[in-house]
Every structure is written in C-alpha cells, then in structure tokens.
Amino acid sequence: MDKDLTPWYSFDWFTPSTLRSFTWENKIFLYLLIAIPVLFILRWLLRNKFNQKLPIAVTQKDFHVSPINLIRLLPEVLLMFVLAFVLMGLARPQKTNEKVEQWTEGIDIMIALDISQSMMIEDFTPNRLEAAKEVARNFINGRVQDRIGLVVFAGDAFSMSPLTTDYELLRSYLNEITFELIETKGTAIGSAMAVVTNRMGESETKSKVCILLSDGENTSGNIDPITAAELASAYGIKIYTIVVGKEGMVPYGKDFFGRPQMIENTIDETTMRKMADIGGGQFFRAADNKALEQVFSRIDKYEKAEIKETRFKDTSDYYVIYLHWAVAFFLLWLLLKSTFITNVLQD
Template sequence: MLRQSDNLWDWLSPEWFSYGTLSSFDWVYPIVLYALPAIPLLFLLKNLVRANSRNKLDMAMFEGDVKWHWTSLLRFLPDMVFMLFMALVLLALARPQQVNEQIEQTAEGIDIVLMLDVSGSMELADITPNRLEAAKEVALNFIDGRVQDRIGLVVFAGDAYSLAPLTTDYQLLRENINSIAFKMIPNDGTAIGSALAIAINRMRESNAKSKVAILISDGENTAGSLDPLMAARLAFAHHIKLYTIGIGKDGQVPYQPDTNGKLIYVESTLDETSMREIARIGEGQFFRADTKDALQAIFTNIDRLEKTEVTEKRFRDTRDYYQVYLKWALVLLLGWMLLKNTFITNVLED
C-alpha cells in the first residue's frame, strides 16, 4: 500500500494500480466504479453502429491473397488508450481515500471490591459444580465487562484476607480469582464483618466518584470480632455502596458422595435478614441466587447499575489520492491526441 509523499514523481509508480493499493482505499463515491464495465461496451456499440456507415476508399489491389501482419493491430491502440483514460477519470471521480482513525477513550472509573466466601459450605453442589466455582466463573465474567475500574478482591472464611488490592490489572485479578480454593483459609467459619472491614479499609481514602463493595456468601456471620451491621454503618460513613448476594438454596442440599458412593445431604441456611439489612444500610441491594444463571443475572444487573461512563474521541486523518489517477489520465489523453496524428489512425473515420 502506497502513501503519497512529498516526492513530485511518486505518482508514476505502477504500484498505484496494484490490487493491494486499490483495495486499501475508502471510496467516497463507490457507485461510480460500477460504470467501469460500461466503457468497453460503449466502444463495442460504437463500432457496431458505424460498421455499415463506415467510409470506404476504392483502391486497385494486386492479385493474390493479402497476408495478415501484426502491425494491423495498431489501429486499435488509440481506442485502447482512450478507454484507459476514461477508466482513470472514473477512478478519480470515485475519490479514493485512506483514512487513519484513532480512538481515544477516557473514563472516570469506580472502585469495586469483591468479597468472596470460601468457607466449607461453599463446597455444596446445589449450584453446579459447586457454589464457589460458580461464583468464581461469574466474577471473571464481571471483570471482563469493566473499563478503567479499579477492582480489589477479599476472601473470607473464619478470617478475612485481602487477596488483591484495588487495581486495573485485570489479568492479575483473573489469576487471583482462579487461584481461590477451599481450605486456603485454615480457620473455617463466616467472618462477614471482617471482610467488610477490609473492603472499607481498601476504599476509605479513595477519591473515586463511586465506591462499591459486593459481598457473596452462603451463610450467617459466625466468626470475626466485628459485627456486620456495624461494618455496614462504617461503609455508609465512607460513602461505600454495599451489594449483598446470598448464594445457594435453603434446606437439604447435596454435599458430596460418601465412601460408598452415596450422596450426602446437609442442612443449609442463609441469614437473609442480616444480608438484607447490610445492603439497606449501605444503600445498595440484596439479591438471592440459587442457580448459576440467577447469579450471572445478578452481576449483570449490578454491572448495569454501576456502569462507568466512557467518553470516546475520534481523530480522523483523511488523505485523498484522486490526483494520482487524474495525472495518469492526463498523460493518456495526451498520448491519445498524439496517436490521432500518426499513421496509426484511420483518417476516413475521423
């Protein structure tokens, strides 16, 4: 693909007629190109119309057959040159361009902390393959939909730990989420208040226009030294919006097969009242997810509610190249005019 430069003679390069160059253009008036096949048809029609009205000159010829010579083809040369001239004019009228467009995106991101329960009850299989793996998959999908948002990650069981700081390094977040496993926190239990405290500590000095904490748990607060409702009030004081997601079903749910291959069922309960109150204090919403599709729909809803506005600026550098083909057309027109004044032209047809 050629780019026009300041060299005065660049237009003479045959590369302007290569398929790669022509296909690289954006044509302002591409409909003009449909007229190209009409050029040879017009000349064919002209010859058919003039076939019977052509002027003839009586000449005395010698006896014998007249042998064909290649020079007789030269009489078609002026018409060929003129057809090429017309084709180049049409190319110029179609206005070939090359557009270099740059897009600059700016966004005032928000801060989000995901708090994920990794206690033993998250191993229950009422959501395929289990509650924790379903939550991890949906969290990964949620990260893929964010732009310029800083996201942090907190895991908790009997204790709570910050697994990833607030960052826009989404690949690092994916790796950290994939690394989450059962028993990564030795002390079992559900320390919801401690998880909220770590999330608040991560965001309390943030200057983001919006701060959001998303809590995913399947139980009730059974560990930690901080009451979850007190933690919710602290979050409200630091302008952190709280979304709580209760995952799993209540009642008898499948756990895992025993040594005989028989599926074990355990009793599962969720302190929905506390989860709702946490979300209410934090001016967010409570959601209940008993299937992976429901969990995905919840994150889609949160993604819509907490969407970052992206401002997009486009810069277009447009360069016209019709001048190249007009210059070639003028050369061919001059060539055609010269040929019309040589022995090649049939003077009886002019």
C-alpha cells in the first residue's frame, strides 16, 4: 500500500495484510493493547461499586430492558479506540526499503599458452596441450566480469584473442588451438611476454595479470624472457609462470608396434622462476593433470575482483495515520459526552 495514495481515513490501514507489512519500532506498546479492555472492566467495576445509587420502587410490569440502552456504552467504546490508536502510533509502524548496489572492478588477465611440439608429450592426459586447454577453459568458466585474453606461442607468438568478457568466444578460440597454428618451431617465451605487454599496456585496470604456461626453455625469438618480464612489470603486469611436464625420459607418440616412445625432456625452471619474481607473481610446477588443475585453482583464488557494496535504507513512518484516527475518535467522544446520550441513558 502506498502511503501517499491511500487517505488516512481508509479502512485499508487496519487490514491484516497492511498490519503485517509494517515493522514496529516500539513493539512494547502493541502488547499494551491487551490491557485496554482490562482497564475498562476495572473502571466499570469501581464505578459500579462506589457510584451513588438512589433506591426506587418499580413494579414488575413497569420494569423492562431495551436494546437501545446499549447506546450509553458508545462513548466508552470510542474512548477504548482512542487509546488503541494512540498505542499503535507510539509503536511506530514503519516500512523500510533496503536497496543494495554491488559492483566489481574486474581484472585483466592474459593467458599465454605454449603450443610448441613438445606440448604433444603424453605425460599428461591426453597430452600437455589438451590438458592445459581444459584447465584454462575451467578457469575462464569461474571468472565474472574479468576481461581475459589469449596469446599462443611456439617459435613465434601472436595474440589469438584480445581482452574480452565474451567467455563463449574465448572457449571457441581454445577449441581451435592446435600445434599447426604456428609453423615456426621452437619456444619463444620472451616474444610471448612482449605480445602480452603490448596487449595490456594501454589497459587502465588496476589489476593486470599474465599467466604464462610452458613446458620448455626459451629456444626461439629475438627477445630475452627476463627483459620481457621486466618490461611487463614496468606496465604493472603481475606474472604467474607455470612449468608443465617432467624432466628426463617422457612418452612421446608410439613406435611401429604401438608402444610409447620415450624422449629426453629438459626444462629451464630458473628462467621461469625469475620471471615470476620480477613480475611480483608466483612460480608453479605441475607434473600431471591434477597438479595443473590445482595451480589454476590457486591462481583463481589469488586474483579475485574486489566486490564493493553500497546499502541504502529508505524508511517511512506511518504513525501519523493512526494518530489521525485517534484524534477523530477523541473528538467524536467529546461530542457524545456533551450530549444527552451519556447523561440520560446512564440513569
């Protein structure tokens, strides 16, 4: 019910639905409503006991009771309503509308994914690249309002997706990633970081993060990974580096008889660790699918957008409505007290 549209004299103010919609600031006065009839009963008993009485003799045939005599009780009833309305006003009926506004300042996240031939090694299921794509997909699914971009690299690097909140588009790009996207062989980690910095350099977002995932050492490109990390750090980009895979003999394809072929795999962990230190992030090592999932899960917890909340409370008081009723009934009570209704019918 709208306070501004419903007049005070409307009986709608006394419907159960309206009364239940209020919050009562001083509920103690509502409990006192029970005392009103008790008070008037005591008042009637005291008056009946102490009022002066004039004994008269009336024959049985002259003695009769008329329902119209009950009118003499009307002033008492009106006075009870006056007290009830005053108590309802003192209880302070209110309605509060609470509005909550939430907003988040998203994070810019660039995922740099190694797609070199060594990512075909099968110490992950089904291989390193597919495992990395799967955890990256799950990572994207867990983000809200963050802009995410995608850089792929092998012997060269290029931006596959700019920073975007179109997560469906990002997932479709992940599905399209194959080893054939870049013909140049090798692993250009420094070039990948340069592309990331180029994409994020103009971003005005406070939090900028790069997740660099690779399984090898820098063997290609004309930019040193450490120099590239220092440049990224100068632009305020936090760097998380993830090395996937095991060192030593690892399965790579199958021979003529269908048996796994073993090859030697080396990892430049020192460079990747130093890049993370320069970028103010962390270095991680993942040797299998489960470990890789845990790494992305930890990064997901570290890099959360700040949620800001503002609450507005709009409180409206309705006690005036019931005080209007109290005044109206009080004036009516005074009017009846000044007429013959009270004076005559009590005799």
